[in-house]
Amino acid sequence: MDYHGITLDPFQEEAIHAIEGGRSVLISAPTGAGKTLIAEFAIEKSLEEGKRLVYTAPIKALSSQKFRDFTARYGERIGIKTGDVTINPDAQIVLMTTEVFRNTIFDGSSKIDSVEYVVLDEIHFLDDPERGTVWEESIIFAPPSIRFICLSATIPNIHQLASWIKSVRGDNLTVITESRRPVPLAHTLFVPGMGAQDLAELRKREKRMDRYAPAGRRDGAWRRELVDELFDLKRLPAIYFAFNRRECEQCAASIHRSLLSEEERTKILDSYDSLCRMFSLDRDGVVATMRHVVSRGVAYHHAGLLPTLKEIVERLFTGGILKILFATETFALGVNMPARTVVFSSLSKFNGVEVAFLKSRDFQQMAGRAGRRGMDEVGYVYSVLDWPHTRALSAERVITGDPEPVCSQFNLSYSAILGLYGHLQEKIYGACEKSFSVFQGKRDALLKLQQMKKKIDLLKSFDYIRDGRLTERGIFASQIYGYEIPVAELLFRGILDGLSETDLAVVFCAIIFDGRKSVRHRKVRAKDFRRLTRSVDGALGGILRYEKFTRIAEPMKEADFRLAPAVIGWMRGETFDDLERHTEASAGDIVRTFRQTIQLVRQTASAVGPRSPLRPRLLALLRAMNRDEVDAERQLRLGIAEPVMEENPKP
Structure with missing residues (x-):
């Protein structure tokens, strides 16, 4: 067919x-x-x-x-x-x-x-x-x-x-x-200081050696050796997965040789400059740094970059001239962006709690980007192994192991509970017994139902549910998806009354922002600002204490006002480059937080209704905040106007 x-x-x-x-x-x-x-x-x-x-x-x-x-x-x-x-x-x-x-x-x-x-x-x-x-x-x-x-x-x-x-x-x-891949994969272990190694041979060597034998070089020269091998064997383009932002950038900077012909270099720089003009990106700072590595056929891609700059990198890679892309794992979800080769900087990563080996399922999804249908007979996968500290058997389990089964993560939010309770009342428990967790017969299925009961008890205690019905507070919160309880508490306790558009933006952003503790931000020292933060913290404190006392899993976060100087600057019309004076947060993190803030404000403006005195200020906030680099619709419309370069045939 x-x-x-x-x-x-x-x-x-x-x-x-x-x-x-x-x-x-x-x-x-x-x-x-x-x-x-x-x-x-x-x-x-x-x-x-x-x-x-x-x-x-x-x-x-x-x-x-x-x-x-x-x-x-x-x-x-x-x-x-x-x-x-x-x-x-x-x-x-x-x-x-x-x-x-x-x-x-x-x-x-x-x-x-x-x-x-x-x-x-x-x-x-x-x-x-x-x-x-x-x-x-x-x-x-x-x-x-x-x-x-x-x-x-x-x-x-x-x-x-x-x-x-x-x-x-x-x-x-x-x-x-379907278990068969249209393009089969060939796996290679790459040991720094030793080069490409066969898995079976490493296993034999391990039996003959002391476990604490000296490790291979980790000075960065091995990475250039790996790139040289890929270039010489004509195994480019490659996606090189590194598991943190800094490593992506350092890896890209470490590739000093050009992987492009002079004709390719001219073409890729023309494309890069044209796309920067299309998205109105100034050619300084990170944009200039990226241009420098792009001129060698290299780029990096992670969540800390401006969304428009990430899109430019994606377009260059899709165009087929970019030879190596250093990327975090989210790039594995990219659309039709395969390569001839995929490289893993490590077979383990920090999972938020500890450094652990990759799941076989995650490894296979990322490795699956190797091999372009209709272009490559084989896709190549290189796994960098810190051998002998990481044993070959551990690598083998990740690379050839069966993918892990999918398990339920069913966990209704407060908003979802309110929406369902409005229709089902106490029958909500029966509806939730349809979860995959209950079907699997998991031990935690009962715990999850108990967690939902704790949330319902909280909603009753704080007047979101009364006499089997949603209150005005509950109806409002059911229309907000994410951060519904903080917004409802601030609204119904009168904290938002009389706030300016800028103060509202600061408060909504503080509800959302969850930045890295190591990142520095300028402080706001005005008395009015301190009064605002105290009133917000006071309004949310009761629910935070209730959640902690009743041991509700994944409780609300406290308001985090550290991004406030950047919010104030943006609301006053400062450029995105100006925000560097206020915070060391990455451009990507700022844009993502501002866009989430806009989304939450839009939902709130809709939920309060057209007659609310708060609504005009929320709409004015949106007009001031949703501009330039932050405006996601602008980015999308500009992208539609410019056709995407396409090298890879459609699978």
Whole structure:
């Protein structure tokens, strides 16, 4: 079977036949196997039949990339709604983050009833400790008429996941698995000071040597040796995964040789300069530093960069001239950005608590970016091993081990509980017994239900629920998704009354900001500011103490006002470069926090209603804050105007 000139693999054919038959599908296949093509078939089918489809993605950047791709192909029949950006939200095909789709369900909007299909991309994110509950809630609470197209990386308990979905939504589900990669992978261990090594040979050497033999060189010269090998063996372009921002930048700076011909250098710098002009980026600071490494065919990509600069790097990489991209693991979620080679700087990383080995599932997803379908016969994966301190057996477990099973992370937020309680009252417990955790028979299923009861008790104690109904406070909080309790407390305790637009921006930003403790910020010493912080802390203190006393998991965070000088400067019209005087926080962290602040203010302005005296000040705040580099919709519209360079053929 052919589709747009592409001969389909059997698993793709099976999925398309199931969709044509009106069934939901759950597809488990390796990264790069061609799962996205199935979703694109469903999009074209929906467009031809005049039906609506929602395509969800785990991160906003992925939704934006898909929106650009689909808009270029299908025009105004495509819309996007991510929280940061809303364009053409009533279109036939709408791109959303999974959170926005979940929120749409809880809003009770009639628009969701007209949706025929929902694509849940990266459904194995259901296992994510912080956000996995969103995928689970979407499946449990979506209208019964919706059919799902669930796309997953390879997971061992795919049939258990399918059985749970069937138990929640009925038997109309086809499970499709594919284990074969269209481009096979060749794995190599690279030991600093020793070069490329065979796994079996390292195991033999370990048996003959003392465990505390001296390690290979870690002076950075080995990295240049690795790059030389990739260049000489024609194994570029490469994605080099490093697991912190500083390492990404240091790695890029350490590559002194040029990987480009003179013609390629001219072309890539012309492209870089053109994109910088398009996004109105000044060519100094980080932009100049990036240009310097780009001139050698190298770049870096991490969350600390300006979103527009990250997009420029992505476009250069997609164009095929960039030879090595040093990136953190979030780049593994990129759209159609494979390379010939993937390199891991280490097989372990800090997970927020300790340094631990990568999960096999995460390793396989990142490694799956190696090998471009239609261009490479083999994809190469290099794993840098700090041998002998890290033993070959440990490396083997990560590289060749079975991927970990997906487990439930079901954990309803206060807002979700309020939304459900408004319809179900005490029957909410029965609805939540549909969770994957209960289905799996996990010991923590009961603990999760107990946690929900503790949250409901809190909501009753603080007058969000009274006599089996939502109070005015509860109705308001049910319309805010994320930080709903702090905003509700500040509103109903009168803390927001009379605040200027700038003070409101400072307060909303403090609710959200959770910056690194090591980053320095200028202090605000005005008495009025100290009075404001004390009133906010006082309003939130009661709930924070209640959560701590009752041991509610993942309690609210305290307000963090350290970014206030930057917020005040931005609200006064300062440029983004001016903000460096106020804070050492990275540009990416500032933009992300400001965009989250804007999203929260928008929700609040909607929830208070048109007659609230607070609403005009919130709208004025939005006009002052949502500009220039912070304006996500501006970035997206500028990106649509400029076609993306494309080297890699579509899988």
